[in-house]
Amino acid sequence: MFSEGGMSRRSFIERLGGVGGTALVLAGMSALGFGIEAQAYEPPALSGGTKGKKIIVLGSGVAGLTSAYELAAAGYDVTVLEARNRVGGRSYTARKGTQLTELGGEAQTCTFDAGHYINPGPWRIPYHHSGYLHYAKKFGVGVELFNNENDHSYINFERGSGPLKGKPVRKQEIAADIRGYATEMLAKQVKQGALDAEFSPGDKELFLDYLRGEGYLTPKDLKYEGVDGRGFIENPGAGLKPGPGVESKPHALTDILHSNTWRTVRSVAGWEQQRTMFQPIGGMDQLPAGFMRNMKPKVLLEHVVDKISQTPDSVTVAYTTAKGQKGAMTADYIVCTIPLSVLRGIDMQVSPTFKEAIGGVSYALVGKIGIQMKTRFWEDNHQMYGGHIYVDDPMIATISMPSTGWLGQKGVVLGYYGQGANAARVSAMTHKDRLELALAAGQKVFPEYRENAESAFSIAWHRVPFNMGGWAQWNEEGRAKYYPTLTEPDGRIYLAGEHLSYLTGWQEGGIESAWQQIEKIHKRVHAA
Amino acid sequence: MFSEGGMSRRSFIERLGGVGGTALVLAGMSALGFGIEAQAYEPPALSGGTKGKKIIVLGSGVAGLTSAYELAAAGYDVTVLEARNRVGGRSYTARKGTQLTELGGEAQTCTFDAGHYINPGPWRIPYHHSGYLHYAKKFGVGVELFNNENDHSYINFERGSGPLKGKPVRKQEIAADIRGYATEMLAKQVKQGALDAEFSPGDKELFLDYLRGEGYLTPKDLKYEGVDGRGFIENPGAGLKPGPGVESKPHALTDILHSNTWRTVRSVAGWEQQRTMFQPIGGMDQLPAGFMRNMKPKVLLEHVVDKISQTPDSVTVAYTTAKGQKGAMTADYIVCTIPLSVLRGIDMQVSPTFKEAIGGVSYALVGKIGIQMKTRFWEDNHQMYGGHIYVDDPMIATISMPSTGWLGQKGVVLGYYGQGANAARVSAMTHKDRLELALAAGQKVFPEYRENAESAFSIAWHRVPFNMGGWAQWNEEGRAKYYPTLTEPDGRIYLAGEHLSYLTGWQEGGIESAWQQIEKIHKRVHAA
Numbered sequence A, B: 001m002f003s004e005g006g007m008s009r010r011s012f013i014e015r016l017g018g019v020g021g022t023a024l025v026l027a028g029m030s031a032l033g034f035g036i037e038a039q040a041y042e043p044p045a046l047s048g049g050t051k052g053k054k055i056i057v058l059g060s061g062v063a064g065l066t067s068a069y070e071l072a073a074a075g076y077d078v079t080v081l082e083a084r085n086r087v088g089g090r091s092y093t094a095r096k097g098t099q100l101t102e103l104g105g106e107a108q109t110c111t112f113d114a115g116h117y118i119n120p121g122p123w124r125i126p127y128h129h130s131g132y133l134h135y136a137k138k139f140g141v142g143v144e145l146f147n148n149e150n151d152h153s154y155i156n157f158e159r160g161s162g163p164l165k166g167k168p169v170r171k172q173e174i175a176a177d178i179r180g181y182a183t184e185m186l187a188k189q190v191k192q193g194a195l196d197a198e199f200s201p202g203d204k205e206l207f208l209d210y211l212r213g214e215g216y217l218t219p220k221d222l223k224y225e226g227v228d229g230r231g232f233i234e235n236p237g238a239g240l241k242p243g244p245g246v247e248s249k250p251h252a253l254t255d256i257l258h259s260n261t262w263r264t265v266r267s268v269a270g271w272e273q274q275r276t277m278f279q280p281i282g283g284m285d286q287l288p289a290g291f292m293r294n295m296k297p298k299v300l301l302e303h304v305v306d307k308i309s310q311t312p313d314s315v316t317v318a319y320t321t322a323k324g325q326k327g328a329m330t331a332d333y334i335v336c337t338i339p340l341s342v343l344r345g346i347d348m349q350v351s352p353t354f355k356e357a358i359g360g361v362s363y364a365l366v367g368k369i370g371i372q373m374k375t376r377f378w379e380d381n382h383q384m385y386g387g388h389i390y391v392d393d394p395m396i397a398t399i400s401m402p403s404t405g406w407l408g409q410k411g412v413v414l415g416y417y418g419q420g421a422n423a424a425r426v427s428a429m430t431h432k433d434r435l436e437l438a439l440a441a442g443q444k445v446f447p448e449y450r451e452n453a454e455s456a457f458s459i460a461w462h463r464v465p466f467n468m469g470g471w472a473q474w475n476e477e478g479r480a481k482y483y484p485t486l487t488e489p490d491g492r493i494y495l496a497g498e499h500l501s502y503l504t505g506w507q508e509g510g511i512e513s514a515w516q517q518i519e520k521i522h523k524r525v526h527a528a
């Protein structure tokens, strides 16, 4: 039961009742009873006053902004301390003039044309991130679709063997063919009676019908001979030529198997990914900007928190400003959204158990590079509109085409999105070498790649000050041993952020975690 | 070979050579040689002057507008005659104030709120419609993604049996489960050696790996036990509750089979459909509007063509204006884009063979209804962002949620999209009864449906003046016997339109057919 933050199943049904009458309640019930919940978590209602309490929020990523916004809306006296010269934390967009110096790295200034950008951190939102969408709706932050699975995009795998090795093939060819062959094989077995034990009466014929449809098998012989959806040699068109076009022929099963391209084919997208997702129009920094347009609390930028101490009655935060000035601030509670990767280096008056727990999680090594291209050759010449190109060099992993600026002149491509040890290797390179790595990989898929590249912006999150990592990566032991500790306050200190959720690596985790923690504070204020 | 209009394979390679150097040519070659062409058809180059020729274009749908635009750009003296009081033909958008009276039907005026609309005809564009996208790019008509396959949308099938009958289930549940079971069954057979004959050496293990991945099978036992991508009973979130959430359990295979829901699961989308498509921002009438902003030719609205006659030297078109005035106009050639369903009723001086061919095709019976909803309950309560709901009442077929206006207040839902005899039955109803039909169907899926409906606009294309049908539906006999005749001119009369393509039912067919026909005229002018 979701009882502490967000919305319990109970309150979801109550809300339906309140808004839409009985029919709606029944629908909610049936959705619940039936398996998949039609579920939207919402901010906690912090009603009943604040007893004049003062709260400091540390960090202004989505977790900090959510905490500050909701607490201030409830009437609390809220101040936000943020180390950087901007709000948003990882929810961030690099555009003309954006500066970044990684720890121990060269200074970098983004030189994209006006209107072009890359989201170096978060870039896509699934439909079930109801907290994110709630604030986007509330603040009028426009969203647009993000094409997260483009069947017409290329796979370019080099580590297999056979004729498909190192050749860009369209994802749709592979999906159609391997599923075609698989359904054909299965249909043969089913027909022969090999699986009769699996079927209830009447099921067998229905199952054969399913296979026929799924794999586009020939109606009678149940053979796979290709399908229009895998693409044409020459597209159908007008008149007599091209007229019906020229159909393409399936790849051989053995060629597909040895190419490894089948690794991209899954029955459904994973929970965290959908084929079609969302992105804020204009860049990921637009939601933080939406918060700021609607925020009452004071947000103090370039205030780096050095130390957190507490007494039974209050909590004190010491900071250093950009100009090197030291200061301190005292409040009743703090909500600390500083990533654990950074927090573990901050002097903090908490129990040893709590302190140990803060150190009990590792952070993702992850890097991205945005490359501005002077034409949208992937659209003009390859009819690829958004989506990811899959390559099997793990330093590159995917090359992604923008899902914005359709049919325009230029565009910013995501040149790599490597993780783990491979990201570490890339991050040890100069920006120039990172670009070279990306260009060499892209050139293997698009002959137009290198000659179109105009400028680039690269980031290695594990080397970024005030983040020191992409996102929290809890292992099973950490979840059991440390995570529960951190979800409860230590004295007057409450932690929030993506790291305190099962949605790590997602903004939604930061938002929902903030909701839970501020609700706890509010209950405590009222219990006192 | 695409030799008459659009672009031949040869000229495609030449173009690559011209733009991007040798590398690009090689890429084009490799794409061609490899199976799936990276193909973009383009307008013909009508160079070398016009010898002062005059051309009349009949109709201002995309075929007429394309013809007129390109011919005028080449220097021809072009006039367009259009029966309606607007351009665009089927490329049309209903919004506040749009009026429609079907043949023998009641007058209807659209009363949607400002900014809301339905595209009663064309509404989505696949990536390979390069002609459409060419003009959108050229005229700066913005496009946005159209979510054509939303895994989180509902299937609500009532004609099967068992516990899933008449229950809205998410598409992703069905796809995950049936593919899970199918891969499990196949893996079992493969493991037992039943299919060894199908595999080349080394293939079997790779194929098992594929099945494991595709179906999310347990690594060792190769069992399907569900997958996160099918949805949760309670979504994962922050803290300890919901924390990891509550996983959902697969439906029983027999229940899926008897529900018929598996009919929605196909290995890949068909050629004409992709999971993610495009739509013009603001409505389908935006491309015609883009043409008009850039058109030189005179477009005469409310000029209904009654008669077409010709001599060896000229062609004459007689028309009646809205005010009942008769007139006539003579030119060197005409491009006639009037749908064959209408043209067969027009007095036309052509050969008997040509005349017979015009009557040799039937037109789709098809209807739609747009319903303005006062809240976006499908987004707010059901987390369904765009996509289609599949129902098995063929009078409804699909209910589609808008892929625009995300997170806004209101939205226009497509309440049905029936075809054939079922569309005929619906079209015999009053607008009020059509709406009632749609509301009753929608209410079965969304308890909020009826109470949210504010206003509606319905259309039955076979009853629409100047169209008399949705699109040409050639059968095999017609394609062989009549279609070739119509692709060639009769004297000075050239036909163009979606009906003269293998892309019937798509604007692209109209555009590419126009390209072919105007190129023929231009060659004739120069041959003379």
Ligand SMILES: Cc1cc2nc3c(=O)[nH]c(=O)nc-3n(C[C@H](O)[C@H](O)[C@H](O)COP(=O)(O)OP(=O)(O)OC[C@H]3O[C@@H](n4cnc5c(N)ncnc54)[C@H](O)[C@@H]3O)c2cc1C
Pocket (backbone or CB within 6 Å): A058, A059, A060, A061, A062, A063, A064, A081, A082, A083, A084, A087, A088, A089, A090, A091, A120, A121, A122, A123, A124, A125, A303, A304, A305, A306, A337, A338, A339, A342, A366, A367, A368, A461, A466, A467, A469, A470, A471, A496, A497, A498, A499, A504, A505, A506, A507, A508, A509, A510
């Ligand atoms: C490469 C990458 C891709 C991602 N993709 C997605 C995605 O597609 N979708 C998605 O939703 N999420 C994605 N995420 C995850 C998402 O970015 C995070 O989950 C979310 O932004 C975390 O928000 P937060 O508020 O918890 O932390 P942060 O945004 O990191 O905020 C912490 C704040 O604390 C500040 N701070 C740090 N130290 C101090 C200090 N000493 N004093 C004062 N302030 C301090 C920081 O400057 C920062 O503003 C991605 C992340 C990365 C790195």
Ligand SMILES: Cc1cc2nc3c(=O)[nH]c(=O)nc-3n(C[C@H](O)[C@H](O)[C@H](O)COP(=O)(O)OP(=O)(O)OC[C@H]3O[C@@H](n4cnc5c(N)ncnc54)[C@H](O)[C@@H]3O)c2cc1C
Pocket (backbone or CB within 6 Å): B058, B059, B060, B061, B062, B063, B064, B081, B082, B083, B084, B087, B088, B089, B090, B091, B120, B121, B122, B123, B124, B125, B303, B304, B305, B306, B337, B338, B339, B342, B346, B366, B367, B368, B461, B466, B467, B469, B470, B471, B496, B497, B498, B499, B504, B505, B506, B507, B508, B509, B510
């Ligand atoms: C319900 C529906 C859904 C569709 N979905 C899609 C889709 O998703 N995507 C897509 O690309 N396409 C779709 N189409 C198909 C698309 O609408 C057509 O293929 C295309 O618009 C045809 O263009 P056209 O120029 O050939 O004909 P039209 O647009 O019909 O143009 C013919 C013109 O001739 C005029 N005319 C008729 N009679 C006379 C006369 N006597 N005198 C003068 N003028 C006359 C008409 O008023 C009209 O303007 C759909 C069509 C329908 C009906």
